[in-house]
Amino acid sequence: MVHVTAGSGARPSKQEYLMLLALAARTRADCLGRRVGAVVVRDDRVLSTGYNGTPIGMPNCTEGGCHRCLNRQTELYPEGRGYDLCVCVHAEQNALLAAARFGQSTLGATLHTTMRPCFGCLKEALQAGIVAVHYLSDWSSGDGEDQEALNTQYAALRSRFSEFAKVEVPLAALHPLLAELEKEGNLERR
Numbered sequence: 022m023v024h025v026t027a028g029s030g031a032r033p034s035k036q037e038y039l040m041l042l043a044l045a046a047r048t049r050a051d052c053l054g055r056r057v058g059a060v061v062v063r064d065d066r067v068l069s070t071g072y073n074g075t076p077i078g079m080p081n082c083t084e085g086g087c088h089r090c091l092n093r094q095t096e097l098y099p100e101g102r103g104y105d106l107c108v109c110v111h112a113e114q115n116a117l118l119a120a121a122r123f124g125q126s127t128l129g130a131t132l133h134t135t136m137r138p139c140f141g142c143l144k145e146a147l148q149a150g151i152v153a154v155h156y157l158s159d160w161s162s163g164d165g166e167d168q169e170a171l172n173t174q175y176a177a178l179r180s181r182f183s184e185f186a187k188v189e190v191p192l193a194a195l196h197p198l199l200a201e202l203e204k205e206g207n208l209e210r211r
């Protein structure tokens with residue numbers, strides 16, 4: 022757990038600054054699901070940012086570009102199902118892929134994201150050489166047999182990072198910009 026002490030508001034700490042950047046990226050998210058922003062950092066320098074949405078050139082998720090997102094939480098795609106049919110690229114994936122696209126090595130880098138990475142993003146982050154993960158809000162996994170196996174695998178993956186921590190910070194105290202986000206409730210759109 023990373024405890025961040027809110028400063029006077031005049032100058033954010035490094036940790037606050039990076040989370041503010043992730044939150045700025047999040048404002049660009051275009052997905053009917055949860056909106057997420059992420060930043061990849063190495064040696065205190067930002068390598069790339071990402072937010073979730075459909076791939077380049079594809080219709081936006083909010084414009085019906087993703088069949089799965091459009092029909093999420095219906096009998097077609099109940100909660101947690103059909104992820105393999107989701108065309109939306111996650112914020113963490115987009116941040117890692119943007120680094121690849123522009124030739125930045127992510128080896129030894131840190132990932133700052135507004136939400137705890139999903140199973141897919143976590144394995145990709147590990148494989149991309151990310152050594153630490155800092156996230157702002159959490160989610161709880163569903164139940165069911167396959168979920169139990171997934172949780173075990175998730176725990177195994179997460180143990181490979183030298184740091185995997187929820188950033189504990191009173192959002193409104195962190196920055197006036199965040200007071201607005203806090204009102205949205207756990208940074209979720211719906």
Ligand SMILES: [Zn+2]
Nearest residue numbers: 052082090109
């Ligand atoms: Zn979507």
Ligand SMILES: [Zn+2]
Nearest residue numbers: 111138139142
């Ligand atoms: Zn993900």
